[in-house]
Each structure stands twice: as structure tokens, then as C-alpha cells.
Amino acid sequence: MVVRRRQSIPDQTVRSSELTPEKEGELSLAAPKLGLVLSILAMFLVPFFYFLFVRYRMEIEIHLRLSILVCVAISLCGFVASALLIPVAARYLLRRNLFGHDLNKRGTPQGATKVPEALGIVTGIVFLGVAVSVQLAVSFLQYNLTADSDWLVEYNAALACICFMILLGFVDDVLDVPWSVKLVLPLFAALPLVMAYAGHTSIIIPKHLVPFVGQSVLDLGWIYKVYMIMLVVFCTNSINIHAGINGLEVGQTVVISVAILIFNLIQIGASTDPDYKKAHVFSIYIMLPLLTASLGLLAFNWYPSSIFVGDTYTYFAGMAMAVVGILGHFSETLLFFFLPQVLNFLYSCPQLFGIVPCPRHRLPRYHCSFIYLFFCHK
Numbered sequence: 001m002v003v004r005r006r007q008s009i010p011d012q013t014v015r016s017s018e019l020t021p022e023k024e025g026e027l028s029l030a031a032p033k034l035g036l037v038l039s040i041l042a043m044f045l046v047p048f049f050y051f052l053f054v055r056y057r058m059e060i061e062i063h064l065r066l067s068i069l070v071c072v073a074i075s076l077c078g079f080v081a082s083a084l085l086i087p088v089a090a091r092y093l094l095r096r097n098l099f100g101h102d103l104n105k106r107g108t109p110q111g112a113t114k115v116p117e118a119l120g121i122v123t124g125i126v127f128l129g130v131a132v133s134v135q136l137a138v139s140f141l142q143y144n145l146t147a148d149s150d151w152l153v154e155y156n157a158a159l160a161c162i163c164f165m166i167l168l169g170f171v172d173d174v175l176d177v178p179w180s181v182k183l184v185l186p187l188f189a190a191l192p193l194v195m196a197y198a199g200h201t202s203i204i205i206p207k208h209l210v211p212f213v214g215q216s217v218l219d220l221g222w223i224y225k226v227y228m229i230m231l232v233v234f235c236t237n238s239i240n241i242h243a244g245i246n247g248l249e250v251g252q253t254v255v256i257s258v259a260i261l262i263f264n265l266i267q268i269g270a271s272t273d274p275d276y277k278k279a280h281v282f283s284i285y286i287m288l289p290l291l292t293a294s295l296g297l298l299a300f301n302w303y304p305s306s307i308f309v310g311d312t313y314t315y316f317a318g319m320a321m322a323v324v325g326i327l328g329h330f331s332e333t334l335l336f337f338f339l340p341q342v343l344n345f346l347y348s349c350p351q352l353f354g355i356v357p358c359p360r361h362r363l364p365r366y367h368c369s370f371i372y373l374f375f376c377h378k
Helices: 021-025 034-055 062-095 120-140 150-175 179-189 191-196 207-213 222-241 248-270 274-301 310-327 331-337 339-352 368-375
Strands: 002-004 099-102 202-204 217-219
Touching: 034 062, 034 248, 034 274, 062 120, 062 274, 120 150, 120 274, 120 310, 150 179, 150 191, 150 274, 150 310, 179 191, 179 222, 179 310, 191 222, 191 310, 222 248, 222 310, 222 331, 222 339, 248 274, 248 310, 248 331, 274 310, 310 331, 331 339
Parallel strands: none
Antiparallel strands: 002 099, 202 217
16 A cells, blocks of 8 residues: 655755755665566466466467467566566656555554555556567467458457556556546546457356246347446456555456466367457467566565555556456456455445545554454453
8 A cells, every 4th residue: 555755846845955866766676576476477387388288289279379389488578578677667756756655564664665656657568568579479470360360450459458548547646536537547448449349249148047038148239348348447446446465466467367367278278169269369468468567567566565566557457357358258257257356346335435434545454442352351
């Protein structure tokens, strides 16, 4: 949890020598947790390559396997780029007074330290660069995203939505917009996705509900596109609201991304429908760059955090997972992966809708009377 502090140059209470760019730009980041993050990456790659080369060796075609390997190689470059660029960007952001204080460490020396904020902009830019590189490489190799492919239109629409969300998230970090505006921002960012979507608008009814509905497949029509927009709004804000602890925003994104990638490989190997396979390969093209770029950020955001990710990261990460769930046609499964965020949203509804007073920063704390009753009262 952070509190922004922005100082103005004319402030007479601070000496001018203390506000020079050199002083403001001084920053000594703690050593990144690269060993821990690389261990997490290795734990993911082992089952990923197992499903790709062993479990579904015969089911996954050679051209799909090669395209996935190309995506893995380029995405690993994104991890390196993210880890190298974050310290550089942190100094520039601190120089522009984009910093925060860790409220969970209030009263300690760490609580008074200026922590650079909005470092999600670096991860977002690296992600876009890697995603576009994957698109160029796969198109050059004539795998899935060829010039006449329908998936190329949807892939570009997905990148446009994510790019728009990165911009709006950075605006939020700079201007600190209110919650009412935050709920509206994803609506505009989702417009390219809604306009480019050419998939089905039907849902499969669970078997135990078929007698009540009267059919196993229900076509929602335009209501499905409303559902798409609502899903985008939920995903972008759920990553943001389920935060406040060092590494929680990035950590939950890494966990969900790994779950989505493993799910994609299982579905590719278990399906015989070429279009269905391409939908999940498309998801891999988005999720792998998101995972590796996020791991580079997690190395600095792990407790005790040296940087804060800001709303830029939470918005763009949520949008990236929303677009793959929609365009990959597994939005229902995506909500299952977001189950902790769904429960947190339901628990927070009284505060979000003004039924219960909501403080600016909702921090956990001990209730003394509860501790007394639990430990002392017999």
C-alpha cells in the first residue's frame, strides 16, 4: 500500500539544494530477487515443456510446437529487458517525484523511505515490444498470424486494448483519479476488442440446468458483448483492488498466467478442432510475454519491495488476461482462475457501493478486544 508524495520546486520549507535533479534522482535499489524469480520460472517451464514435448507430443502439431518455442525464446528476452530497465526507469520516476511510502512499514525506517512508483510502465512497454516481436516472428515463419489470417485482426485489437490500458493506467498514477473514473476507463479501452470480435456469442448451459432452459447452447447475441465489457472492467479492477502487500499485484498475475498457460497446452493437446487450437495458441502468444515481463518486475517488487508497480501494471495485466479469456473463448474458466479476486470483490461490495464507510487505504490490523477474548478469556 502506498501514499503518493509530490513536492513542488517553489516550496520554501525545503532548501533548493535538496531539490536538485541529482538529489532527487539518487536511488539505491536493493539487489533484485533474481534467484527466487528464476526458480519460479524454472518451476513453470518444467511442466510447460513436459506437456509440450512429452504428454502431448503426438497431439500438438510440429508447426504449433515451433511457434510456441519461438514465443518462449522471445519472451525470455523480455524478462532480461524488464530486469535491466526497471532500475533505470526508477531513477527517472523518483526524479519526477513519483514515489510512495509503504504504509505497512509505518513507524519503521523502511516506512519513511521514498519508493519509486508506477514501474508498471516499464513492464507494459517491454510486454508490447515482446508481443509485437512474437507477431512478426510468427508471421515471418508463416505459422498462425499470416497476412490473411483472421487471428491477426484480433491479435492487433488485443494489443490495442492493452496499449490503451497502459496509457490510462499511467495517467491514473500521475493524476490519482477517483474510483468512479477508474471504473469507466476500461470501458473505452475495451472498444477495439468489442469491434474486432468475430467469434460466437453463445454459451454452453450446464447439464443440470438444461431442463429449465430448454436447450444446451444459448445464443446471447449483443448481450454477450455487454458481458465482454463487464469482464474487462472486472479483470482490470480486480488486480488493482486485491493489492496492498509487497508483491501481491505481480504475484497474483504470475500465478494466474501460469494457470492459463498450462490450461492452454492441455486444451491444445486434448482438442482436434484446428480453430480451437489456434485460439489457445493465441492465448499463449499473449500470456508468455506477460509472465516473463512480470517476473522481471517481481524481482524488485518482492518483499521488502524496492519499487511499487502502480495502477499502470494492475490495469494492463488485468486487460491482458481479459482479452485472452474472451478471444480464446474460455472466459468462464478465466473467472475460475480469478476466484480469489471474485471473493474479494463480493466481500468489498458494501464498501465499494457506499453501504459501509470505506477508508482511503484499507489496511489489516489487529483488534485488541478479539485478541483478549481469544487468548486470555477462559
